[in-house]
Amino acid sequence: MPIHEKNLIRPENLSTHENLVIDGVDVSGDWSTFIKPRVVTDYNEGLQDEIAALPGGEYIHRCWQCGSCTNSCTVNALDPDFNPRHWIYLIRMGFEDELVRDKDLIWQCVSCNKCTYACPRDVVPEGVMKATAHWLELKGYTEKSPSTIFDEEFSSQVFRTGKIEDGRVMMGFFRKTGQSLLQPWLVEFVKKMLTGLPLGWMMKMGWATVFHPRTKGWARARAAIEEYAHEKELEHLAAVRGGHPEARFDPAK
Amino acid sequence: MDKKQAYKKVAYYPGCALEGSGHGYNKSTKAVGKKLGLELEEVKNWNCCGAMEVKNIDPKIQTYLSARVMNIAANEMGHDVVMAPCNGCYHNLKKAEYDLAHDESSREVTDRLSSKAGHGTYEAGQIETIHALDWIKDGIGEDELRRRVKGGLKGLKVANYYGCMYTRPRHIFPEKDQGPGSESTSKPHFMDDLLAAAGAENVDFALKTACCGGAHTLSDKDTSTKLVVNILKAAEEAGAEVIATECPTCHAGLEMHQVRAEKEFGIKTNVKMMYFTQLLGVALGLSPRKVGIPENASDGRAALRARAIA
Numbered sequence: 360m361p362i363h364e365k366n367l368i369r370p371e372n373l374s375t376h377e378n379l380v381i382d383g384v385d386v387s388g389d390w391s392t393f394i395k396p397r398v399v400t401d402y403n404e405g406l407q408d409e410i411a412a413l414p415g416g417e418y419i420h421r422c423w424q425c426g427s428c429t430n431s432c433t434v435n436a437l438d439p440d441f442n443p444r445h446w447i448y449l450i451r452m453g454f455e456d457e458l459v460r461d462k463d464l465i466w467q468c469v470s471c472n473k474c475t476y477a478c479p480r481d482v483v484p485e486g487v488m489k490a491t492a493h494w495l496e497l498k499g500y501t502e503k504s505p506s507t508i509f510d511e512e513f514s515s516q517v518f519r520t521g522k523i524e525d526g527r528v529m530m531g532f533f534r535k536t537g538q539s540l541l542q543p544w545l546v547e548f549v550k551k552m553l554t555g556l557p558l559g560w561m562m563k564m565g566w567a568t569v570f571h572p573r574t575k576g577w578a579r580a581r582a583a584i585e586e587y588a589h590e591k592e593l594e595h596l597a598a599v600r601g602g603h604p605e606a607r608f609d610p611a612k
Numbered sequence: 613m614d615k616k617q618a619y620k621k622v623a624y625y626p627g628c629a630l631e632g633s634g635h636g637y638n639k640s641t642k643a644v645g646k647k648l649g650l651e652l653e654e655v656k657n658w659n660c661c662g663a664m665e666v667k668n669i670d671p672k673i674q675t676y677l678s679a680r681v682m683n684i685a686a687n688e689m690g691h692d693v694v695m696a697p698c699n700g701c702y703h704n705l706k707k708a709e710y711d712l713a714h715d716e717s718s719r720e721v722t723d724r725l726s727s728k729a730g731h732g733t734y735e736a737g738q739i740e741t742i743h744a745l746d747w748i749k750d751g752i753g754e755d756e757l758r759r760r761v762k763g764g765l766k767g768l769k770v771a772n773y774y775g776c777m778y779t780r781p782r783h784i785f786p787e788k789d790q791g792p793g794s795e796s797t798s799k800p801h802f803m804d805d806l807l808a809a810a811g812a813e814n815v816d817f818a819l820k821t822a823c824c825g826g827a828h829t830l831s832d833k834d835t836s837t838k839l840v841v842n843i844l845k846a847a848e849e850a851g852a853e854v855i856a857t858e859c860p861t862c863h864a865g866l867e868m869h870q871v872r873a874e875k876e877f878g879i880k881t882n883v884k885m886m887y888f889t890q891l892l893g894v895a896l897g898l899s900p901r902k903v904g905i906p907e908n909a910s911d912g913r914a915a916l917r918a919r920a921i922a
Contacts, residue, residue, distance in 0.1 A: 414671050433823040437838055467832055469839075470664055471823035472780035476797070483781075489668055505831035506668075513665035517677070521659035525632040532830055544875035548868050548909055552633070555906035572631065574659040576730075580680070583728035584673055587721065591670050608669055 366439055368394055402453035405600060410450050412598030413493050414591075415486025422447045428474035428484040434467050441467060443474055443484045446491060458491075459500050466492040466504035497596060499603040508535050515610040518584050521574025585610055619742070619751030623685035623694040624652035627701040628660050634698065634860025636904030640889035641697050641744055643903050647896050648752050648760065655685045655694065661704040663861075664777075664827045671711075672721040678708035679722045679734040686739035687732050697744035697889070699859035703777035703784070705741040710784040712736040743778065744889065745802040745858055746795075754809035762897035764811025766919045770891070771817040771852035771883075772803045773843065775862040779821055803858055803888050810895035815850040819843050826861040829868065837877070840869035844881040853915045856888045863887060867909040884912035894922045 374395050378387045403409075410416040429435050429444040441464055449458040468488035475485045495501045503511075512531040516523045533540055574580075588610065596602040630638035645652050658681050660666075662674035682705060685694040696702040711718040713736035726733040742750075748757070779785065779797040788795045795802050800821065804814045822843055825836030843866065847855050857863040866885050873879040885908060893903035900906060900913050900922050916922050 414667075433825075433839065434835065437835060467828070467835060469823050469825050469832075469835065470827040471776040473776075473823070475781040476779075493668070506828055509828075509831040510665040510668040513663065514669045514673075517660045517662060517666055523628045523660050523663075525629060529830060536831075544872040547875055548871040551867075551871065551909040551911075552907075555908065555911055557907070572628075575657050577659070580659070580725070580729035583725045584676070586728075587725060588670060588673060 367442070367445055372397070399454065401456070403455040404453050406453045406455055406458075407451050409599050410487065410490050410494055413490035413497075413595055415483065415488075416490030416494075417486070418480075418482050419447060419450060419487050419490075421480040422451065422482045423480055424448060425479060427477040427479060428482070431473040431477040433469055433471045433473060438464070438467075440464060443468075443488060447482070447484065447487060450487075450491065459495070462495050462501045465495065466501075466506050468492070493595070494599060496606045497599045497602040499601075499606065503606070505536055508532060511608050511610075514608075518581055518588070518610045520571055521577040521580065522572045524572055527571065615750040616753070618693055618740075619650065619695075619747050621651040621653065622742070622747065623689060623691035623739075624654045625658055625661075625681055625685070625694055625696045625701055625705070626654065627658075627696060627698045628663075629698050629700070629860035629864075633864045636890060636907045637697055637860050637863070637887045638904075639907075640887055640893045640903035643898055644748070644889045644893045644896065647893070647898060648748070648757075650747065650751050652695070653689065653691070655681055656689065658684065661701045663700045663704070672718055673725075674704060675708045675711050675718050676722045676725040678704045679712065680726065680729070680731065681705065682708070682739050682741070683726070683732055683734035686734065691739060693740045693742060695742050695744060695747045697858070698861070699743070699775055699777035700861055702741065702743045706784045708734075709736055709741060710786075743858070745778075745806070748806055748892070749802045754805055757806060757809040757892075761810050761895045763895065763921065765807065765891060765895050766811055766921050767813045768811070768891075768916070768919055768921060769815050769851050769853045770807055770812045771815050771847035771850055771855045772800075772807065772820060772888075773817070773847070773855050773857055773862060773866075774800045774803065774820050775826070775857075775859045776821065776823050777859065803856055807856055807888060807891060810892055812856075812891065812895075815847070815852045817847060817850050817852065819846045824862050824865040824869075826859075826865045829861070829865045833869075833872065836865060837869045837872050840866055841873050841879055841881070844870055844873075844883055847883050848881055852883055853918075854891070854912055855883055855885050856891055857885055858888050863908075870910060884908075884915050885910045886912050 372395050373392060375392045379391050407419060411419055426444045429442050434441040470485055472485050475483050478484055496503055509532050513528050592607045626638050659677055662677045667674040685691045723733045779800055782797050788797050808814055823839055825839040829836045863885055870881055890903040890905050905912055
């Protein structure tokens with residue numbers, strides 16, 4: 360299936376003429392639209408290395424631009440501007456400014472791994488999307504995305520206790536993103552969840568929000584994980600030139 | 613050892629979701645195992661596998677989390693097989709197994725974290741990770757299931773939905789795509805096989821391995837709702853009364869966004885979601901209550917009654 364990527368040519372790079380004569384030949388009509396020539400001088404030579412230094416981005420250098428990732432992409436089917444192949448191209452060419460224009464889209468990768476399944480070069484495009492979203496935050500181009508806020512809420516619960524309790528993750532996420540727990544669809548869903556529950560289970564669930572489920576003797580594992588996570592965060596920050604320390608993940612927060 | 617023998621008694625890793633929103637899956641998995649004479653011994657003092665989130669902080673922490681679970685099952689409890697019904701847990705254990713076998717730095721991080729946490733480490737090859745589908749498909753098989761089914765599913769029309777994590781990426785599932793008898797990563801069929809043996813009629817459903825948006829079910833709600841509506845509508849158009857699931861994240865995502873699609877966008881769908889173990893349980897003569905069907909947000913008891921099942 361061909362990929363229609365006309366959307367990649369931005370309007371400001373097109374030049375259209377009503378009446379055009381080139382070398383004495385009248386080309387008015389169908390042949391009147393051109394892509395403007397351009398010279399790029401402000402590329403970031405280190406862009407690929409910065410992405411490759413973040414988890415998931417390691418194999419970006421293998422890409423040969425076949426487009427299997429975009430062709431198989433779940434999110435691309437909903438939004439043609441979500442284009443992993445194009446972003447990998449921009450990163451490899453060092454076109455930082457152009458990449459940053461899509462800063463509010465890249466985090467939307469749903470990690471379905473269809474791209475990784477289809478990729479003939481083991482680029483792991485899913486990982487590259489995650490690394491790029493992480494990079495945008497470390498560079499200060501974007502605020503933390505809802506996805507990152509969720510990942511951090513979830514992970515800090517795992518680091519603290521060894522387990523998660525899904526209601527607690529949800530409440531923590533809603534609190535951090537300033538959303539109401541009383542959205543009508545959510546209230547309706549929770550009602551449907553609760554109607555069939557046996558009393559014993561409801562008591563157990565209520566119990567779990569007071570006495571959080573935890574793995575016994577987890578304190579040493581927690582210390583080991585948090586120490587390692589801290590080291591990695593500093594490494595990532597050092598690999599990204601001009602990174603913002605406040606964009607780091609702090610499990611204590 | 614032959615699989616029928618090996619899967620008779622396995623270590624059981626339910627994971628966090630099955631103790632929370634996916635309790636119907638937990639209940640029905642245990643009930644079906646008991647009914648079929650398959651024994652489960654829960655992994656002692658297990659921890660979360662990291663689901664789809666911890667890897668975005670650092671993938672090697674996720675490898676360690678899975679390795680700790682496999683170490684307990686293999687080295688502390690002496691099991692050869694660990695069974696995880698949740699696609700997320702199953703996927704992460706498989707991924708850790710692959711990374712520990714192929715990547716030196718994954719081994720180093722796992723060894724370092726294990727030793728600092730004060731427990732033994734896990735080495736690739738010490739245990740086999742299987743899904744609840746493998747457990748019943750290879751531990752019991754369709755022929756025996758067909759013999760044991762009481763009443764059965766009476767031609768109930770089912771769309772089998774496998775989601776993402778059960779088959780992708782291919783390289784972490786070396787036992788799949790190995791010809792007859794093995795699972796396929798492009799057209800999985802283990803759930804279809806089991807439910808057909810239990811008397812269901814599987815509809816032709818193209819979105820078996822489509823994504824429900826589970827990783828962003830709350831953080832990107834509109835995308836997830838669109839993806840879920842695609843799945844629900846495709847199942848209904850194929851004539852399904854029930855979507856059979858085998859992942860608690862998919863299951864909760866389908867239920868949650870079915871409600872949201874109706875409340876927020878006025879898109880109504882009627883298809884019901886049930887865990888495949890709930891359907892097998894009913895086919896084996898267990899009551900819907902016994903396998904937790906009333907506890908699903910999408911309560912499928914009416915669909916079963918309409919066909920005089922259970």
